[in-house]
Amino acid sequence: MAKSSQVSMQDVAKTAGVSPQTVSRVANGSDAVKPETRQRVEAVMQRLGYRPNYAARALKRGKFQDIGVVMFNTSSFGNSRILDSIISSAADDDYSITIQTMRHGSERTLAAAIERMQQQPVDGVIVVLEERISDFAGYKPPKELPVVLISEGAADHCPTVDTDQYGCSTAIVDYLMSKGHKTVYHIAGPATSRAAESRARGWREALEQIGAPVPSMYIGDWCADSGYQAGVALAHDPDCTAIYAANDQMAYGAILDCNPPASACLTMSASSASTIRWRTWCHG
Amino acid sequence: MAKSSQVSMQDVAKTAGVSPQTVSRVANGSDAVKPETRQRVEAVMQRLGYRPNYAARALKRGKFQDIGVVMFNTSSFGNSRILDSIISSAADDDYSITIQTMRHGSERTLAAAIERMQQQPVDGVIVVLEERISDFAGYKPPKELPVVLISEGAADHCPTVDTDQYGCSTAIVDYLMSKGHKTVYHIAGPATSRAAESRARGWREALEQIGAPVPSMYIGDWCADSGYQAGVALAHDPDCTAIYAANDQMAYGAILDCNPPASACLTMSASSASTIRWRTWCHG
DNA sequence: CTGAAAGCGCTTACAG
DNA sequence: CTGAAAGCGCTTACAG
Numbered sequence A, B: 001m002a003k004s005s006q007v008s009m010q011d012v013a014k015t016a017g018v019s020p021q022t023v024s025r026v027a028n029g030s031d032a033v034k035p036e037t038r039q040r041v042e043a044v045m046q047r048l049g050y051r052p053n054y055a056a057r058a059l060k061r062g063k064f065q066d067i068g069v070v071m072f073n074t075s076s077f078g079n080s081r082i083l084d085s086i087i088s089s090a091a092d093d094d095y096s097i098t099i100q101t102m103r104h105g106s107e108r109t110l111a112a113a114i115e116r117m118q119q120q121p122v123d124g125v126i127v128v129l130e131e132r133i134s135d136f137a138g139y140k141p142p143k144e145l146p147v148v149l150i151s152e153g154a155a156d157h158c159p160t161v162d163t164d165q166y167g168c169s170t171a172i173v174d175y176l177m178s179k180g181h182k183t184v185y186h187i188a189g190p191a192t193s194r195a196a197e198s199r200a201r202g203w204r205e206a207l208e209q210i211g212a213p214v215p216s217m218y219i220g221d222w223c224a225d226s227g228y229q230a231g232v233a234l235a236h237d238p239d240c241t242a243i244y245a246a247n248d249q250m251a252y253g254a255i256l257d258c259n260p261p262a263s264a265c266l267t268m269s270a271s272s273a274s275t276i277r278w279r280t281w282c283h284g
Numbered sequence C, D: 001c002t003g004a005a006a007g008c009g010c011t012t013a014c015a016g
Helices: A009-016 A020-027 A035-048 A054-061 A077-092 A110-117 A165-178 A194-210 A224-234 A248-258 B009-016 B020-027 B035-048 B054-061 B077-092 B110-117 B165-178 B194-210 B224-234 B248-258
Strands: A066-071 A096-101 A124-128 A147-150 A185-188 A242-245 A264-270 A276-281 B066-071 B096-101 B124-128 B147-150 B185-188 B242-245 B264-270 B276-281
Touching (some): A009 A020, A009 A035, A020 A035, A054 B054, A066 A077, A066 A110, A077 A124, A077 B096, A096 B077, A110 A124, A165 A194, A185 A224, A185 A248, A224 A242, A224 A248, B009 B020, B009 B035, B020 B035, B066 B077, B077 B124, B096 B110, B165 B242, B185 B194, B185 B224, B185 B248, B224 B242, B224 B248
Parallel strands (some): A124 A147, A185 A242, A242 A264, B066 B124, B124 B147, B185 B242, B242 B264
Antiparallel strands (some): A096 B096, A264 A276, B264 B276
């Protein structure tokens, strides 16, 4: 919107010989315009390259038609899927997305993240929380800005949604056990992750429920390397025939060295909007 | 910015007993304010929960402090890395990012994408192009909105940047050959991808340069499954000791079945801002 | 150091 | 079906 080169509603109005009002009506698809007037105005808009000014419109309307999204990063598999889904869902309703990441240097608190978002053209904010964050539990969003958290465990004063991490884990364990394995090994995510904890808990309790032995758990850091390390160890364990890794990356890593001993390796990932995606590797 | 609950500059001015002017000066950190006045105004801002109105500010300033990014999706490994980098680079200069994906239903042209972005609060647009797009070559961006393409091969009328796909490929081939392999197999990306084509060309010409035999190439679709298919075939080829896959996912897939025959499997991925990331798997 | 005035480009009642 | 007026909340010269 370089001021000089911007064609305004005024310009169109003047050229078309109508009031700005009428141009506005045409721009917004009102049907209270005579067809031939509309046509004339549209022709001028086209010719002059008129674009409605976003800022002026938002100022008047009192909303931005835009939702802010805050994530730690956009490059983890889960986050990038969530983001994709948010973007296309928003687009379905003509909403745009403003994305921000939690910066390493600055305070990693909800308060700081929302504070930054309040300077942005957003009508509401979605925060995707993978790690624990110091002010999670008691955080109170400002009343002018709706905030929804995607995180496990509800915050006290803020709407929170999440996928059923625990349920996915038990389902995966049940699935593998139904294939005849004696037990399932687990490569967990880091202790800082709420999701990792729930997945591990689901795995453990599902095994206990069935009465299967609970092998000691490997704790990774979501990265392939950590899965690889676990795989190296597991490759020498004759009892290991099935592994459930807490995310894709670690499963990829584990596969590198646990093949052929482990005849089945399953990995799950929580994707957007409570859709659970399963992936089966090395069908055994 | 729900109009009713929004605290305006006026409100602060009235409460603090100064002019809106002065509030503006405080909000923008001007030093032409008496310290005690500033303090008083800041206290009131704090107490009332004042936030400058983004739309009004943008309308006046004539810019948004925001850059639009258009991608086919945000969930491919390369794209998510690029996005992460763009976001944090932008944040360093207090710019925000508005992200949009090319929708499946709508026209997948630069013209359509930029058209949509012109309705957004953006001062410029970055388009990440993985596939060929019909209006790529001759596309002319509007003069009011700066557009930069990330794509291979320059467009005629639009600034274009890209990583050195070709150079990466030759470097990877050279690296593997230096490890004593007789040749390197290639799992390429789909023919629709410019990047895939350059990577394949780099691979082929590097082998020719060295005088190594050029095995027939496998063409995948970037997904792990296609890499897996290639791996299944290669596992039975005794001459295959090294594979260069055009992206991570296909490399993951290939590894599943080509181990142990292929003693080395390298994959590259083009990441953000012309940084080339290498990953070595199965050091042989 | 501080304020009164004008205006950014649009939309929203209100008249006709 | 069309237009004149007011105002969204801020910033930018211009005075003092």
